[in-house]
Amino acid sequence: MASAKRIIAICQSGGGFATNEEDGSLYYSGGEAHALDLDQNTQLKDFKQELSETFECSVNGMAIKYFLPGNKKTLITVSKDKDLKRMFNFFKDLDQVEVFVIAEEQPVVARNVSNTPVSRSSRTTASEAVVPGLADDLFGPRDLGDVEMDDPINQSPLDSYPSGSEEQHRRAAIQWENLITGVDQRFNSFPEFREALHKYSIAHGFSYKYKKNDSHRVTVKCKIEGCPWRVHASRLATTQLICIKKMNPKHTCEGTSVKAGYRATRGWVANMIKEKLKVSPHYKPKDIAMDIKREYGIQLNYSQARRAKEIAREQLQGSHSEAYTLLPFFCEKIMETNPGSIAKFTTKEDSTFQRLFVAFHASISGFRACRPLIFLDSTLLYSKYQGTLLAATAADGNDGVFPVAFAVVDEETDDSWHWFLSELKSAVSTSRQITFVADLEKGISVALQDIFGDDCYHAYCLRYLAKKLNRDLKGQFSHEARRLMVQDLSSAAFAPKLDAFERCAENIKAISPEAYNWVVQSEPKNWANAFFPGVRYNHMTSNFGQLFHSWVSEAEELPITQMVDVLRGKMMEMIYTRRVESSQWTTRLCPLIEEKLQRESSKARSLQVIHSEGNTYHVSGESVEIVAIDRWDCSCKGWQLTGLPCCHAIIVLELLHRDPYDYCLSYFTTESYRATYAESINPMPNVEKPAKSELEGAAVAVTPPPVKRTPGRPKAKQTDTLDVIKRQLQCSKCKGLGHNKRACEHNGITEIETTGTQLLTDMQIEEPEGSA
Incomplete structure (x- = not known):
């Protein structure tokens, strides 16, 4: 039996990090170094214990960090066994890795670090790296x-x-x-x-x-x-x-x-x-x-x-205002260090900043291997000059978030969305009909029609529809009635067949004919599976890219160029990590998709093919479904909606001795996933403090937009209004809404709207049980 693969960990401690002025990279100097063996089965607790004995220090408070290959600006923290195994996989072909053992800083403010998940291992950028001893010198021992x-x-x-x-x-x-x-x-x-x-x-x-x-x-x-x-x-x-x-x-x-x-x-x-x-x-x-x-x-x-x-x-x-003056140089650096990328900005007549668009070549190239499905969403920025970030994200073969392009605009308007989508079209191939999942408002629908025409489908975001339904009917129905109508709306959206959609619509009609009319007039062809002409793989909401927006929320207070560079770093790390992880996969399909196919195969065991007519088969289960193998079609619509064979198709394929994997869309294969993350995003040295000679001769002078933040404490970000429905007061005497019996007009008191005692109840849109 072959021995397990081992690499050498060059462990260093007692020194400090310094920054290389030429390219902004970090290097470690001083201290002492020891070489330890590592293999893929090494446990973190055993590794820490060996480090403790080697450097004669305590295991408690020990922090282990390393650099990704080819990246000396980003320190990665090893905090659990999975992190250690991932580090081993990164360097197993190089046979050695530099490991830095430092005393873990535990200042009072550590409790304020955001709990938003960013990646599977902690990340420290060059600007965040702390030279050991400085904090203690300034603030005293811990x-x-x-x-x-x-x-x-x-x-x-x-x-x-x-x-x-x-x-x-x-x-x-x-x-x-x-x-x-x-x-x-x-x-x-x-x-x-x-x-x-x-x-x-x-x-x-x-x-x-x-x-x-x-x-x-x-x-x-x-x-x-x-x-x-x-x-x-x-x-x-x-x-x-x-x-x-x-x-x-x-x-x-x-x-x-x-x-x-x-x-x-x-x-x-x-x-x-x-x-x-x-x-x-x-x-x-x-x-x-x-x-x-x-x-x-x-x-x-x-x-x-x-x-x-x-x-x-x-x-x-650095200064927020100075960052805007760096934009011409910054955009040139993006395209210079990442050939094939797009980085554009526009200014107003007075040279104040208006818009910035960024699409890295790795994203443009990777999207070609993804489904033709793009989610459009926006995030309000809470920086000194505020503004809004517009994002276009896709779904990779394993249903992970894949950022395609993003823009920073001075304000979110119909014009800014039209501009963003125009730039997006130049970045993505239009040889495929793309389905966009987005809100109906903000001019997106008109812009999509103007720019992409018949080369796209616009799927209305279900969260937006539910919010609009709740807003339009507010004040007319009780909290419970509105909650049930939103549930029925969600079920109607996921319903694969016309009869199922109609049952959900009838449930809404039983509560309110007015609400039923609202549903009929809301263009179900743009949001209901039973009518939608395109394919959106059962992705019903535009906030799919929450991972990307969580990165934005962490970096939004930085100057604009640094914020974009942090997003670049996050994307670079994500691409590298997923590429390495996928190199270990042995299945033909991506792991999550493999699980879905196996669940459908389990359901197929209880089904029976009752008869066939040429290439059409009748499958009996809870109902009788008709499967047309050559057309990749099943009357349950599960195959068409997901791109994976449904249980009815699988039982027929088994009868014909055919492999179900051959009837899955290629987007879900491990090969396509690896193609998605084949290209890398490269670092951009010298973008924070460029030499004066590099800034001379800039074609456009960019100044900051007007400051929009009002005096006083900044307002906290508002909760998504869709996630909360406010319970209105209901009068126990007249059963009217918006007041209690004390303010009831039947008591001679003018009816008033009372909001002080409203109760918040969470309402999440979930995929109905049984949907693909």
Whole structure:
């Protein structure tokens, strides 16, 4: 028996990551390295234990990271056995892998990391990589407070002190109490001196005010009247150095008594939180205020914390406005590093940004192996300049999300959708009739007809229809009646035959003839399986691409070029991961499709072919269905709707000794899946900080769009209105809706609309049981 394949893991620890200025890649320097063996059966706990013994460190808090082949900007975290096995598969042909063992950072803000699933293993970009030791140098060791505050067992002893106690601020005092030492101390500049003075006052718990503050001298004194503390600094003659000339270090005031009134500047707070924001991009303002209060004794309100976060993010990520000026260069880089890609932008007459369209060559090429099915959806961006992201996603052979193209537009209008679909047509082949699953509104229907004409079908999104039905009938029916009508609408959409559709419609008619008329007039040919002329493989809603939109929600606060680059990185990782995973598949069909075919084969065992007429067969089960093998047709419509043989077709194929796999659409084969992910998306070096020479001679100058965000705290994203139906009040006396008996007009009180006590009930559109 052949021995299991083994690779060498070159494990490094004790050093740190640095960034290569030329291409933005990461490299590891310092520390020590050891070589360990790995095979595909190695368990993560055993690997960690061996690392612990090798580097003489604790297993707890150990983080294991590695780079994907050919990508030195993205660190992948190994957190479970599946991650370790996947890493082995990535490198089994290379025979060795570099592994980095670092102490896992556990700051207070770690609890704010988004729970939205992004990928099967954690991902750290170059901009998020933390050089070990920086966070501890700035905020002190973790055991003094960088713990989860909701866990009473792990709370720091400092948390039990009153907010104004000296012990509460010991961390700041340890770091900054000697930043100002006295006469003859020198500084390189006045800003450096002012910064040191700022931190020194926090450490010693007092406030100060400037008596002189110019480019030649700085004189400050304690803010409490009568306190003798003061310091004077000026430029040292014949040099650029700043020197303290006079200082009275004694306080007669109670320094801590003014602590509560101390006001930190936004810039100072931004500097204090910058490293934590690197570790956790979702660091919330309320947690910023809490940490600053706990660590430095300074009280911030929500707005101060939010503005400080914006400043820190801009320091880390660059300016939002400057990102728009980089768009011409950025689009050129996309097409240069990924030949065959499309990257276009438009501006308004005043050169302000209007629209950006991106379709990578790997997506354009991969879509050719996917079903001719595209989902159109949009996401509102909550960045500084807001805007909307329009996305076109497809379904791969394993029913996974495959991003095709996306655009950032200043606002979602009929014109912006028309422009996006025009650019999309130039990216995708129109040799096949494409089915678009999208809303009816926003001008999509008209744009599809104008641009694609008879080369496409427009399938109305079922979620949109249910939302419209609920909105149009609101106020006329009880909550329960509307819920049942929406259920019947969903069943009618999935019904494969006309008689099943009519039964569902009659159920709606029994509740309300008006609702029945609404259904009849809603163009069922565009949303009901029984009438739809195209094929949408039982995908009824346009929000299929939620995975892609979850990536957008993580990156939406970044400057526009960085947001697009993060999406590029996510797509690059997804393509690489799925390509490697599919190389291990041994089935002819993709795994999920294989399961569906096996379920149909199980159902076929209870069926019987009762007679045949030429190439047409009658199959008996719960009903008698007619199967025409040569036309790939069954009267149950399951074969036509899904592209897979239904149970009735399978029993006939078995009778004829034919292989059911030969009668599955090629889109579902493992071969087509691999073709979908055959092309790679390449990194784009030097896009964050291009050389000035690369920016010179830009044909178009792009400026940011007008800021649209209103003052105050940003509004949270609204819940999808389709997922919630509000229960209206119903009068127990007259049975009317929208009021209770106290406000009933029959009591002499004018009827009013009451909304304060509405009850929210979840209503999810689900595929009816038994549908393919």
